[in-house]
Amino acid sequence: MNSTVGYARVSTREQNSEAQEAELRAAGAQRVFVDRGESSRVKDRPQWVACLDYLRPGDTLLVRRLDRIAGSERMAIETINELHDRGVNIKSLTEPDIDTTTPMGRALFGIVAVFAQLRVDTIRQNTMRGLEHARAQGRVGGRPTVMSPERISAAVQMRAQGQTLMQIASVLGVGKSTVARALAKHADGAPEGAPSR
Structure with missing residues (x-):
């Protein structure tokens, strides 16, 4: 039997995760994994790792927002693609276009992912062009030296x-x-x- 599994995260241990947990359970999560005081940019958060290990093909991962599982757009896309490859769906409670449980949701996410990746690639190319131009002008990137x-x-x-x-x-x-x-x-x-x- 397929399960709906929730994942919640709060940035500091002082923050209360109960509201997130309640929302996820109300939306159908049978089990909720919660990380407290963990950054979304860290991939090996203890409860996130446990959640990924728990998920099986056909299951749905439920989150309040994508920023609960990933600290950057690129990280979110990579995570969702990894889940997709494992046959795991993902659904966001506050972002309607993130719902791979439906054909329309999968199509919309595919479009969003393509444009997000394009933006990442464009930023990288612009950065590389800027560095090459700076080198051509005799300037080097990085912090100025303290060694006079x-x-x-x-x-x-x-x-x-x-x-x-x-x-x-x-x-x-x-x-x-x-x-x-x-x-x-x-x-x-x-x-x-x-x-x-």
Whole structure:
């Protein structure tokens, strides 16, 4: 016999999940899994993993909103596609177009998924084009370095005197890895902030 299984999530342990649970049970969920204090961007939430393990082909996963199971549009699409491949339906109580239990719902979700994936791909392509343009202009992405020429010079002198990376970092007020990168680039003859080859 196919089951309707609910999944609820609250972001902090102080939040009350009872309202979500009640809604899911009222909508027909025979069993409800609840994660408390877990981020939707984390895939291996304890009760979410248990819920996925519990679901069988023909079952329906019931959620209040898609953001309960996924922290991004792409993650939601991947999750729904994975459920579809397992023969598990999904239904959202507050998003009518997310209901793969009906032919129309499956068709609508397919259209939504295509446009969402297109948006993700477009954002990625625009980002890559922007980075390529920045590199062509001699700019490199990432945070600006904290290692000024004066700090690099001081680090080189301290290193020559036998001080450890940790000691140098402590004196300069930066991280050990920052000192190591700066010294490596200095040894290669590349200015700090230039891309490593």
